[in-house]
Amino acid sequence: MSSNKLEEYLVEKGLFLTAIFSIIIILIIIAFIFREGFPIFQEYGVLNFIFGMNWAPSDEQYGVFTMIVGSLCITGLSLLMAVPLSILCAIFMAEIAPKTFRKILKPTIETLAGIPSVVYGFFGLIVLVPLVRVQFGGTGFSMLTASIILTIMILPTIISVSEDALRSVPHEYKEASLALGATQWQTIKNVIFPAAIPGVITAIILGMGRAVGETLAVIMVAGNVTQIPNSILDPVRALTSNIALEMGYATGVHYNALFGTAIVLFIMIMVLLVIANYFHYKKKVVIGGGYL
Amino acid sequence: MQTVFWASGIITVIILLVIIGYILIKGLPAINLEFLLAEPIDSGESGGIAPMIVSSIYVTLVAGIVAAPLGVGAAVYLAEYAGENKVVKLIRFGAETLASIPSIVFGLFGLSFFVIFLGMGWSLFAGGLVLALMALPTIFQVAEVSIEAVPRSYREGSLALGATKWETIYRVVLPAAIPGITTGVILGLARAISEAAAIMFVVGSALSMPISIFDPGRPLPLHLYVLATEGISMENAFGTAAVMVILILIITVVTNTLVERYQKKMMGR
Amino acid sequence: MNRIEVEDLNVCFDDAHILKDINIKIPKNTVTALIGPSGCGKSTFIRTLNRMNDVISGFKHTGMIYLDGEDIYDPKIDVVDLRKKVGMVFQKPNPFPKSIFDNVAYGMKVHGISDKDVIQERVEESLKSAALWDEVKDKLDKSAMGLSGGQQQRLCIARTIAIEPEVILMDEPCSALDPISTTKIEDLIHKLKDDFTIIIVTHNMQQATRVSKYTSFFLHGEIVESNLTERLFLEPEDKRTEDYITGRFG
Structure with a gap:
C-alpha cells in the first residue's frame, strides 16, 4: 500500500471514530444515569416513585x-x-x-x-x-x-x-x-x-x-x-x-x-x-x- | 392582519431591548477595572470577579479544544465519506439526542462519571469536558451543513488535478467551509460559556483564583446564580450579568465580522 | 502514435447503459473533438479517461482504456498519478476560492513540490501559456472568484497546465462563456496542441471544426463515426452523422 493510500485509510478510520463518538457518549450517559438512579426504583418502587405525591427526603418520601x-x-x-x-x-x-x-x-x-x-x-x-x-x-x-x-x-x-x-x-x-x-x-x-x-x-x-x-x-x-x-x-x-x-x-x-x-x-x-x-x-x- | 404581524415582530425586538437594556443599565455602574481584576470578598458581597472570568476562560478553552475537532471530524465523515445508511442515521440521531438532553442531566452525568468514576475530582477540567459534550452537537450540525454547501465543482477540480480525497477535503473543502464551521464552533462555545446547571456539581464552585485547569473554580454564570439566589449582593449580580451579556455580544459581533471579512476575501468581492 | 486507445468500453450507472462498445484511438499532440446531442454519453466518456466517474455511486465498466500502453483501470494504477497525467477542464469554470496564485500552485503543492522558486516560476509560465498573465500579474494574491467567467476558465486551464499533464480533457469548456471569451479559449487550444493531447467535448459544431483535427460523433452512447474533422463534416459516411451536422436533429 502506498503512503498515500495508507494515509487516506487512516484518516477515514479516524474520522469515523469522531463520528460515532456522540453515540458512545450517549450510551455512557444513559449507563451512568441509570446505574445511579436504578436503586430508587428497586427500593421505592417505580409506580410509587412516579405517582407518589409526597417528596420529603427527610421522611424517606420520594414521589415525583x-x-x-x-x-x-x-x-x-x-x-x-x-x-x-x-x-x-x-x-x-x-x-x-x-x-x-x-x-x-x-x-x-x-x-x-x-x-x-x-x-x-x-x-x-x-x-x-x-x-x-x-x-x-x-x-x-x-x-x-x-x-x-x-x-x-x-x-x-x-x-x-x-x-x-x-x-x-x-x-x-x-x-x-x-x-x-x-x-x-x-x-x-x-x-x-x-x-x-x-x-x-x-x-x-x-x-x-x-x-x-x-x-x-x-x-x-x-x-x-x-x-x-x-x-x-x-x-x-x-x-x-x-x-x-x-x-x-x-x-x-x-x-x-x-x-x-x-x-x-x-x-x-x-x-x-x-x-x-x-x-x-x-x-x-x-x-x-x-x-x- | 398586517398589524398583528408587525406587532409580533416589534414585540420580539422590544423583549430583547428591555432585557439587555435593563441588565446593562443596572449592571454597567458596577463594572470597573477593580471589579474585573480583583478577587471576591465575603463570598462575592464585595470585591471583583477575576477568578470567575478565569474559570470561564478555562472551561471554555477545554470545551473548545475537545469539542471542535470531534464535531468537525464527525461532520467531515458524514458529509464526505459516509453514504446514507443505518450507521449514519444513528449518528445523526445521536447528535440530536445529545443536543436535547437537559443541561442538569449533563450535570449529574459529569458528577457521576468525570468527578467520581474517573476520579477527576471537582475541577474546571471536568467542567470543560461536560461543556464539550454539550457544545459538540451544535458544532457538528452547523459544520456538516456548511461542508455540504461547498460546491461539488470545487471537489472535482481538486481531484482532477491529482489531489487525493483527504487533500481535497483538507486544502479545498474545509477552507471553503471555514466561515460556517467557525460560526458553529462559536455557537457551541457560546452555549458552553453561558451554562451553569451542567457544571454546578462538577467544577466545585470555589471562589479562589484557579491556577491550573485541574483546580476547582466558579465560572461566571454559576457565580451569578449563587449571588442572586443566595441574595449575597444584587449589585455584584448585576455587574456579573452585564459582563456576561457584553461578552456574548462581543463574541457575536466579532465572529460575524471576521466571517464576513473572510468570505469577502475568499470570494474576491 | 496514439496516446490513448479505448477498446470495447461499456459503462453503466446502476442499470442505465450509458456507453456501448466504444472504440477510439486518440493520437498524440492533436486536438480531438467529441460531438453529439445532449445525453449522448460524450461527457461520461471523457470522465472515464481520468477516472472521475469512480466517485459516482453505481459506476461500472468493462473494456480497456490504455494510456501510453498502460491500462488505466489496472488495480495497480494509482488514480492520483493518472489524474496528474490526464488533466481536466470543466464545463463551468471552477476555480477554488483562493488567490489566483494559489489556484495555479495548488496542483504542484499536492504533488509535493515545495520549492518556492520552482512554484513561482511555473505559476508564471502556466499563466503565460494560458494567455492570462498580462491580465492578472498585478493581482496574483487576489481571489480568483473576482475574475470574469472567461478569465476563470483560462485560470482553470493554467491550473491544469501547471502540473504538466500529457492529456487535457475539456468538457464543454466554453458553454458558459460569451463569444469573446470563447475565441480566446479556442486560440489557446490551438497554441496548446503542440505540447498536449487535447480531447474536447462540445455541442457546438463550428467550434469542433475550428479547433480539432479529429472528430468523433456520439449518439445514444455509441460512437457513430470517427474521422478527420474536415472529412467528417464534409463527407460524412453515416446517414445519422449527416443528419446531425446538417441540423436535422439534436
Whole structure:
C-alpha cells in the first residue's frame, strides 16, 4: 500500500471514530444515569416513585408526581404564550417584513438565543417576580412567572425553525396561488402555512424540549414548592429544579432518587425527540423531496 | 392582519431591548477595572470577579479544544465519506439526542462519571469536558451543513488535478467551509460559556483564583446564580450579568465580522 | 502514435447503459473533438479517461482504456498519478476560492513540490501559456472568484497546465462563456496542441471544426463515426452523422 493510500485509510478510520463518538457518549450517559438512579426504583418502587405525591427526603418520601405535573404545567403555559407569538413572528419574517426590518429581527433572535439562561432567570427574579406580585398578588414566585421567562427563552427556537420551514415551501406554490388572484394573506393562510405545518410542529416540539429541560431560570422564579398548583399564581417545582436544588447535599437513597428524577426527565425528552423526528420526516415527504 | 404581524415582530425586538437594556443599565455602574481584576470578598458581597472570568476562560478553552475537532471530524465523515445508511442515521440521531438532553442531566452525568468514576475530582477540567459534550452537537450540525454547501465543482477540480480525497477535503473543502464551521464552533462555545446547571456539581464552585485547569473554580454564570439566589449582593449580580451579556455580544459581533471579512476575501468581492 | 486507445468500453450507472462498445484511438499532440446531442454519453466518456466517474455511486465498466500502453483501470494504477497525467477542464469554470496564485500552485503543492522558486516560476509560465498573465500579474494574491467567467476558465486551464499533464480533457469548456471569451479559449487550444493531447467535448459544431483535427460523433452512447474533422463534416459516411451536422436533429 502506498503512503498515500495508507494515509487516506487512516484518516477515514479516524474520522469515523469522531463520528460515532456522540453515540458512545450517549450510551455512557444513559449507563451512568441509570446505574445511579436504578436503586430508587428497586427500593421505592417505580409506580410509587412516579405517582407518589409526597417528596420529603427527610421522611424517606420520594414521589415525583407533583414535579412531573409542575414541569408539564409550566411548559404548557409557556407554549400557550410562545406558539402564537413565534408563529406570527416567523410568518412575518419569512413573508411580510421588509428587508430592513428583517435585518434587525434576525440578529435580535440570534441574540435572544444566546443570552445565558441564568441571566434570564436573574431578570425574572428582579423584574418579573415583583411585577407579578404587584399585579396579581401572592409572592410572585409562581408558575406564571416561570412560564413567562420560558416563553421568552423558547421564542428564538420556535421562530427560527418555523421560519426555515416556511422558507422551504417551494416558491411555485406561492406564485401559483398569487396568480390565481389570492391575496397575500389568503396565500399565507391557505397555501404556505399548511405546507409548512410539519416543520412548524417540529419547531414547537423542539421549543417544548427546551422548556422541559430548562433548569436554573425556572428555579429562580417558580417558588419550587412540591405541590399540584391550583392556579397559575401558585408556586411549583419542576423536575429539573428538583435535581439542581438538592443534589448539593444529597446522599444515599436521596442521591439515587435525584438520578431517578433525571431518568424520568430523560425519558420525557426522548419521547419529544422521537415525535419531533417523526414530523421532521413527514415534512420531507410533504415537500416532495424538495427539502434542502 | 398586517398589524398583528408587525406587532409580533416589534414585540420580539422590544423583549430583547428591555432585557439587555435593563441588565446593562443596572449592571454597567458596577463594572470597573477593580471589579474585573480583583478577587471576591465575603463570598462575592464585595470585591471583583477575576477568578470567575478565569474559570470561564478555562472551561471554555477545554470545551473548545475537545469539542471542535470531534464535531468537525464527525461532520467531515458524514458529509464526505459516509453514504446514507443505518450507521449514519444513528449518528445523526445521536447528535440530536445529545443536543436535547437537559443541561442538569449533563450535570449529574459529569458528577457521576468525570468527578467520581474517573476520579477527576471537582475541577474546571471536568467542567470543560461536560461543556464539550454539550457544545459538540451544535458544532457538528452547523459544520456538516456548511461542508455540504461547498460546491461539488470545487471537489472535482481538486481531484482532477491529482489531489487525493483527504487533500481535497483538507486544502479545498474545509477552507471553503471555514466561515460556517467557525460560526458553529462559536455557537457551541457560546452555549458552553453561558451554562451553569451542567457544571454546578462538577467544577466545585470555589471562589479562589484557579491556577491550573485541574483546580476547582466558579465560572461566571454559576457565580451569578449563587449571588442572586443566595441574595449575597444584587449589585455584584448585576455587574456579573452585564459582563456576561457584553461578552456574548462581543463574541457575536466579532465572529460575524471576521466571517464576513473572510468570505469577502475568499470570494474576491 | 496514439496516446490513448479505448477498446470495447461499456459503462453503466446502476442499470442505465450509458456507453456501448466504444472504440477510439486518440493520437498524440492533436486536438480531438467529441460531438453529439445532449445525453449522448460524450461527457461520461471523457470522465472515464481520468477516472472521475469512480466517485459516482453505481459506476461500472468493462473494456480497456490504455494510456501510453498502460491500462488505466489496472488495480495497480494509482488514480492520483493518472489524474496528474490526464488533466481536466470543466464545463463551468471552477476555480477554488483562493488567490489566483494559489489556484495555479495548488496542483504542484499536492504533488509535493515545495520549492518556492520552482512554484513561482511555473505559476508564471502556466499563466503565460494560458494567455492570462498580462491580465492578472498585478493581482496574483487576489481571489480568483473576482475574475470574469472567461478569465476563470483560462485560470482553470493554467491550473491544469501547471502540473504538466500529457492529456487535457475539456468538457464543454466554453458553454458558459460569451463569444469573446470563447475565441480566446479556442486560440489557446490551438497554441496548446503542440505540447498536449487535447480531447474536447462540445455541442457546438463550428467550434469542433475550428479547433480539432479529429472528430468523433456520439449518439445514444455509441460512437457513430470517427474521422478527420474536415472529412467528417464534409463527407460524412453515416446517414445519422449527416443528419446531425446538417441540423436535422439534436
